[in-house]
Amino acid sequence: MSTSRLRRSELSTPGHSPKMIAKAAASEADLVFLDLEDSVVAAKKIESRQNIIDGLNTLDWGSKTRAVRINPVSTPWCHGDLVDIVTAAGSNLDVVIIPKVFGPRDVWFVDDLLTQLETHLGLEVGRIKLEVLIEETEALSRVEEIAACSPRLEALILGVGDLSASQGIRLGHIGAAAEGATYGYPGDVWHYARNRMIGAARAHGLDAVDGPYGAISNPDGYERESTWAATLGSVGKWAIHPSQIAIANRVFAPTAAEIERATAAVSAVEEAERAGLGAASLNGMMIDAATTRIFVAVLDRARQCGVM
Structure with a gap:
């Protein structure tokens, strides 16, 4: 059970860089998300919205899913991210990715604001869908509830970087061990989180997407983690570098x-x-x-x- 949208590879692209946005539009990624959160410093968040608007409105995206990762609802930028981008480029936006969700309330805020904007702008209500990052222990503990909370929701994403901090895991990111860090645990530290999130997603007809792999110089490690996620039922994985796209597209498609x-x-x-x-x-x-x-x-x- 999954949605009809391909998500083998989800390419992260900083919103502050028009050059990188253009390269992402020409890539082989199934989904490109233009980022306003972690990859954009506070001083450039507002001005980066215009780069994203221009990219959505002027570039040829082919058959790609066009997404934006907004700032968390707890920040002063979330409301403006949605209002500015949907107002200026809503007809060219397919998905909004919500980071650092703690529970359904965060999803409802974005869902309700999108409905208001679509209604006000004369856009098809409900066409813009949602993906949610499960990257806080509170979210993982309520993942089944989150998975069922909105008809706009299409996918859950496991965000292991922030989940490490939230849970107190002494490992910076997937790939740290491969780069020489001491692992300190006789197994896959992400297995429980992956399995729980995938189960919740599948139970509610959502796609499960594996999060980033930080060691971009280690394609074998990225492929290994992708294979583990695919075996458990994930339909795709984030690519934080274009070199990871081809691996994800291959691993998450049947041979x-x-x-x-x-x-x-x-x-x-x-x-x-x-x-x-x-x-x-x-x-x-x-x-x-x-x-x-x-x-x-x-x-x-x-x-x-x-x-x-």
């Missing part, structure tokens, strides 16, 4: 071998059903209706990604 295996499995079960049998055997493995769901999902995902 030719997976498609072949899924096609054979579904065909075997259908043949067994025609013969009045409840299960089939393929390459020495029993396949029944329960396992068929997995293979049908693989084929659906392959069609969505355009690789089948």
Whole structure:
């Protein structure tokens, strides 16, 4: 279960740089989010809105999803981010990403303000969708409630940098261990958070997206973390550097071998059903209706990604 929007790669692009915005529009990312939060210093937040407006209105984005990460609702910039950008470029904006959410109330604020703006501006009400960053322990503890709180919501994103600080994890970011930091834990410190967020997202028909990998000089590490997230059910991952886009697009799409295996499995079960049998055997493995769901999902995902 997921939305119809591709999110294999979500490219982070600083709103203060028109040059980087233009490069992002020409990239192979499924979704580009123009950032007003962490990558933009306080003194440039307001002026960066115009760069984003110009980029949304003048650049050719192809089939990409166009998104903006606003500042948190607890800051003095959130309201202005939404009002200025939706007023000037709302028809060219697909998604708003809300950072540092603590509970449904934060989502409702953005949802309500978007509804007011769309109504006032004559835009289609509800067309601009939401993604929410799960990057505070309060949000993780209420993730199921957050996942169910708004019809605009399309995806949850695991933000591990701020989650580290919120939880007191002594690790700066995914990739720190690969860069020589002492890991200090005999496993994946993000496994619980990933699994809980993915479960909440799937239960409510949302996409689960894995957050950033800081070691941009370590593509093998990025691919490993992407593979872990994909195996657990995430549909994509953030790319904080263009070099990570191709890896995400490949890892979060079914391989030719997976498609072949899924096609054979579904065909075997259908043949067994025609013969009045409840299960089939393929390459020495029993396949029944329960396992068929997995293979049908693989084929659906392959069609969505355009690789089948």
